[in-house]
Amino acid sequence: MKILVCISHVPDTTSKINFSEGDTKFDTNGVQFVINPNDEFGLTRAMWFKEKQGAHVTVVNVGSTETEPTLRKALAIGADAAIRVNTAASDGFSVAKQLANVVKDGAYDLVIAGRESIDYNGGMVPGMIAGLTNANFVNNCIGLEVDGTSAQVVREIDGGKETVSTALPLVIGGQKGLVEESDLRIPNMRGIMMARQKPLTVVDPIDANAETTSVKFEKPAPKGAVKLVSADNLDELVNLLHNEAKVI
Amino acid sequence: MSVLVYTESEQGTFKKAALEVASYAKAVANQLGTTVTAVTINVDGASELGNYGVDKVLNVSNPQLQSFNANSYAEAIKQAAEKEAAKVVIVSSSADSKYLAPLLAVGLNAGYASNVIEAPTSTSPFTVKRTAFTNKAFEISQINTDVKIIGVSNNSFGLVENSGNASSEDFSPSISDSGIKVESIDKATDKVTIADADIVVSAGRGLKGPENWGMVEELADVLGAATACSKPVSDLGWRPHSEHVGQTGKPVASNLYIAIGISGAIQHLAGINASKVKVVINTDAEAPFFKAADYGVVGDAFEVVPQLIEKLKAFKAQQ
Numbered sequence: 218m219k220i221l222v223c224i225s226h227v228p229d230t231t232s233k234i235n236f237s238e239g240d241t242k243f244d245t246n247g248v249q250f251v252i253n254p255n256d257e258f259g260l261t262r263a264m265w266f267k268e269k270q271g272a273h274v275t276v277v278n279v280g281s282t283e284t285e286p287t288l289r290k291a292l293a294i295g296a297d298a299a300i301r302v303n304t305a306a307s308d309g310f311s312v313a314k315q316l317a318n319v320v321k322d323g324a325y326d327l328v329i330a331g332r333e334s335i336d337y338n339g340g341m342v343p344g345m346i347a348g349l350t351n352a353n354f355v356n357n358c359i360g361l362e363v364d365g366t367s368a369q370v371v372r373e374i375d376g377g378k379e380t381v382s383t384a385l386p387l388v389i390g391g392q393k394g395l396v397e398e399s400d401l402r403i404p405n406m407r408g409i410m411m412a413r414q415k416p417l418t419v420v421d422p423i424d425a426n427a428e429t430t431s432v433k434f435e436k437p438a439p440k441g442a443v444k445l446v447s448a449d450n451l452d453e454l455v456n457l458l459h460n461e462a463k464v465i
Numbered sequence: 466m467s468v469l470v471y472t473e474s475e476q477g478t479f480k481k482a483a484l485e486v487a488s489y490a491k492a493v494a495n496q497l498g499t500t501v502t503a504v505t506i507n508v509d510g511a512s513e514l515g516n517y518g519v520d521k522v523l524n525v526s527n528p529q530l531q532s533f534n535a536n537s538y539a540e541a542i543k544q545a546a547e548k549e550a551a552k553v554v555i556v557s558s559s560a561d562s563k564y565l566a567p568l569l570a571v572g573l574n575a576g577y578a579s580n581v582i583e584a585p586t587s588t589s590p591f592t593v594k595r596t597a598f599t600n601k602a603f604e605i606s607q608i609n610t611d612v613k614i615i616g617v618s619n620n621s622f623g624l625v626e627n628s629g630n631a632s633s634e635d636f637s638p639s640i641s642d643s644g645i646k647v648e649s650i651d652k653a654t655d656k657v658t659i660a661d662a663d664i665v666v667s668a669g670r671g672l673k674g675p676e677n678w679g680m681v682e683e684l685a686d687v688l689g690a691a692t693a694c695s696k697p698v699s700d701l702g703w704r705p706h707s708e709h710v711g712q713t714g715k716p717v718a719s720n721l722y723i724a725i726g727i728s729g730a731i732q733h734l735a736g737i738n739a740s741k742v743k744v745v746i747n748t749d750a751e752a753p754f755f756k757a758a759d760y761g762v763v764g765d766a767f768e769v770v771p772q773l774i775e776k777l778k779a780f781k782a783q784q
């Protein structure tokens with residue numbers, strides 16, 4: 218089985234979010250970048266397939282040279298090869314077009330992407346890759362088994378979960394639940410050394426205009442101070458929620 | 466050239482989000498000087514949708530669409546959009562709509578903006594405001610394609626009544642095999658879900674163990690709320706994963722979010738920033754959550770919550 222894991226290079230979850238150039242660019246100053254958490258679950262699931270069932274795992278990112286450390290980290294975790302599509306990622310649709318092109322070129326059986334990236338939260342890349350490559354697609358995956366060319370996938374739905382069966386080629390949008398958090402891997406020294414020997418191929422982008430453009434960013438208005446209510450006076454809390462906040 | 470809106474329903478009843486996206490579609494149609502066409506799947510609701518500004522309803526009734534399926538639903542909506550020559554297609558931000566929208570975007574070759582929280586700030590160029598960085602910022606985003614898809618965030622626009630009479634027409638799209646077969650569904654049907662809820666009652670590791678969730682559920686019951694939890698609580702198996710709220714869990718955009726025994730770590734706050742009013746109950750006056758909250762009670766959840774339940778019951782009895 219040939220697996221492609223899409224890796225988004227995102228600010229780590231504790232990052233303070235700031236903007237520069239008149240609030241038109243994300244300010245990367247002092248920001249640490251990591252593998253998008255939703256993708257990390259998918260990468261770990263791919264490692265499981267590699268070790269238990271035999272699979273060749275390639276990781277891919279659309280981005281400029283700055284994203285290579287993130288791809289190297291994925292290699293250190295155990296992916297066999299990495300591809301970087303050499304263009305700055307703009308909107309979700311154009312990223313999906315680049316990735317779909319990589320999928321077609323490599324004839325992958327299974328494409329694992331994250332449900333959404335935690336920076337732009339577009340939530341569109343996995344579905345668009347499926348649409349562009351005519352593959353089956355399951356979103357919000359919290360469980361995945363593959364047997365030959367058929368797959369059984371568990372996906373989260375509002376208020377519960379659903380189990381579906383489908384066939385490869387398949388694209389999934391993965392999330393927490395796909396593997397146990399305790400199974401997530403931290404690269405060890407051996408992995409880091411081995412990653413240096415593994416191929417990281419840089420490919421040229423195809424022509425794909427951005428369908429959407431970021432014009433500007435804004436930060437939420439600063440919050441007023443919390444109104445504290447004494448634990449002995451909960452009538453006041455009920456009163457505030459009813460008369461002031463008007464939410465009950 | 467009307468605005469097309471997909472109005473979601475469950476077992477023959479519109480979801481609240483359906484009425485919200487209809488309200489949103491009406492606002493966009495007003496800006497563009499056009500009308501609103503809704504597409505409904507296996508539900509007949511012209512009169513109800515008319516109240517929210519819909520002019521025409523395309524009723525799709527098809528047993529192949531009995532249970533949700535992203536591919537087939539996207540096909541149906543795509544064909545409706547083409548029939549109406551719609552330039553703007555509006556969907557909600559439910560898990561189902563977020564599942565089908567990217568497929569629809571490919572089908573219509575349309576730019577898609579998700580998590581949109583306001584009516585477009587301009588229609589030429591077409592510009593919307595959406596949340597990004599997991600609610601730590603907003604992005605003003607311009608959609609450049611001829612056809613545009615907007616995913617509206619729950620509870621962001623609200624319901625706007627726009628009395629009118631919607632006409633109704635049967636519509637039969639041709640649906641191919643979806644490639645996905647549903648084997649089983651495991652869902653608590655009597656519970657309010659986090660996505661639909663106006664009020665969410667959430668609890669964290671401060672509750673010490675799963676045996677203490679009775680009072681959380683009771684509080685949620687009194688308020689007609691959904692229950693949720695912080696990440697460690699679901700990691701520990703005290704509550705199901707589907708209740709985990711935050712950056713790596715579910716986003717919450719409720720009108721009221723009550724956080725009990727949750728510290729307010731940045732990753733948790735990221736998931737609830739879009740909620741309008743936040744109440745925090747925590748023993749630790751220094752808990753970071755108090756900085757994000759509107760109302761706070763510094764106190765022991767085991768004393769505060771049972772009392773609050775009694776006060777709310779008394780309040781509800783008076784209403």
Ligand SMILES: Cc1cc2nc3c(=O)[nH]c(=O)nc-3n(C[C@H](O)[C@H](O)[C@H](O)COP(=O)(O)OP(=O)(O)OC[C@H]3O[C@@H](n4cnc5c(N)ncnc54)[C@H](O)[C@@H]3O)c2cc1C
Pocket residue numbers: 230254668669670671672694695696697698709710711712713714725726727728729730731732733736746747748749752764765766767
């Ligand atoms: C990559 C990454 C992603 C993450 N994503 C998420 C996410 O999506 N969602 C999420 O929630 N977390 C997430 N986290 C974890 C997050 O950093 C915190 O660890 C977590 O939110 C803490 O949960 P908690 O507040 O329930 O527990 P704790 O931090 O243990 O806090 C418990 C709180 O309860 C209070 N308390 C104790 N006893 C009582 C009592 N009797 N009455 C009232 N209050 C009491 C304490 O004062 C404390 O404030 C993530 C972390 C990482 C690294």
